[in-house]
Amino acid sequence: MTALVVYLMSGPETPELAEAAVEAGADLVELGFPFSDPLADGPIIRKAAERALAQGMRTEACLDCLARVRKRVDAPLVPMTYASLLEAYGWERFAADAREAGATSLIVADLPASERPDLRRIQLVAPTSTDERIGLAATLTDGWLYLVSVTGTTGVRAEGTPALAGLAARARRLTDVPLYAGFGIGTPAQARAAAEVADGVVVGSRAVEVAEDGPAALRDYVRSLRLALDS
């Protein structure tokens, strides 16, 4: 069965939203810890980050949000953030406090495998990654490898993810760790297409957009993804 990962930005409503997502079939929730200058993110997550920061979602508040989500759901929770937050909070302290609050791992969008290889986290590889770098990331990664499906930033795309199949095939040859695909996947059809080559699918921007309409809308959306993946 394909794992379904749903990304949500930290905020006051997030625990309720996360619960709805898991009830509707999400296997894992990524929790965005917003950064002022998120280089890997397209307009939707950028806007959500801006809003979250305006609501006071700084590191402590995000860790608190994580703990509150943990109380509501049993699914694995993974904070996704940027290096500057860890630099300010303390790298090891951040990892420890996130674990303490209920995180199962960590994703740092602007920390490639070659930087701080000692920090245990889920590593990302991209269509541009060399085989050598995919091998390094697979060796270092925590649980599964995040396949960045497009050469680009996060965000919903009409055209699908033509680079994913090649990347997944290369990664398969190099590692046995599970491969989860994200970036540019938003519709049930896109999720299903990605699931043909990946063990898991991550939806981010579209989930953040739908979550703005509340838990019921998110539940419907996640259910539609689950159905597409299971059918």
Place this chain on the structure above:
Amino acid sequence: MSTHLYGAYGGRYVPETLVPALDELEAGWEEVRDDPAFRAELEELGATYAGRPTPLTLCLRFAPGKRVYLKREDLLHTGAHKLNNALGQALLARRLGKERIVAETGAGQHGVAAATVSARLGLDCVVFMGSEDMRRQRPNVERMRLLGAEVIPVELGTRTLKEATSEAIRYWITNVETTHYLIGSCVGPHPYPEIVRELQAVVGGEAREQLLAAEGRLPEVAIACVGGGSNAIGLFAGFLDDEGVRLLGVEAAGAASLAAGRPAILHGARSSVLADEDGQILDAHSLAPGLDYPGVGPQHAFLRDSGRAEYVTATDEEALAALRRLAELEGILPALEPAHALARALDCEEELVLVCLSGRGDKDLEAIVGS
């Protein structure tokens, strides 16, 4: 090999998508930096196209009782030191087989330099510029467009250099296979800070020789303005080993990444950054768009910590006063950015002073007259 070239500063804090391009850039740079053919082409363009060497001008009326020399990067083609870096990087981009240049710009000087070299070398050019900077640097927007560049307004955040840089990097992430990111300052992920320093080092190298020829001795102090810090690192590069030469960087008081910053990660590097205690980047404020940036090159943070260079600030008002003084007493209209360096040249203790006049002030007429 470590990507942190400057103590704990530097690094490559970028999405994985860019790392192979940075590896390729690093390999390409290592190949060309000592390649006589590449150096010869760059020097030829410098001499016949850009106008190198630029003169050194003694300004006795500007600072009575001192001997203040200006390194006249304002006389370089396109009106600022930015062209030194743009020429070198564009030649490198062509060698790497890239068809397109993407650049960010604040004051517009780097955008104009990028558009200029792209036109000259037959490359496409896309420039991201904050809409607030487009408003306050209108002539440079028109220049870029005349040179064939596409100027894309950035409407995010403060609509200035920080956001323009983020958007240029995002564009690069999406088009990395065909596009070279021509970064305008000694910031960004490794190897950019090193490449930009080496390409700007011509400023300090020439100035050192020229001053020795004019005075028979080295300056007591070398002063440059610091936004991202490329003209300063270029000037300082000529004197790093001359322990008797004091190196003085001047930041805008409202954008003092070195004087008021903390270690943080911005645009791919760990450096001294205007950031809050959570690592969120703060807004900078300066009348000079080229200094209006919350980060600074990692080598400057290292030079500050090591004590080899000192960094002070100048206010908008001090810069404007120095600008008017240079215009009235020497017939030179500097850009607002190096006017910050001029302000500290007036009140420093030293007698023999070298200042990098990094650009000319035509672009700032509206801001100067309106202030």
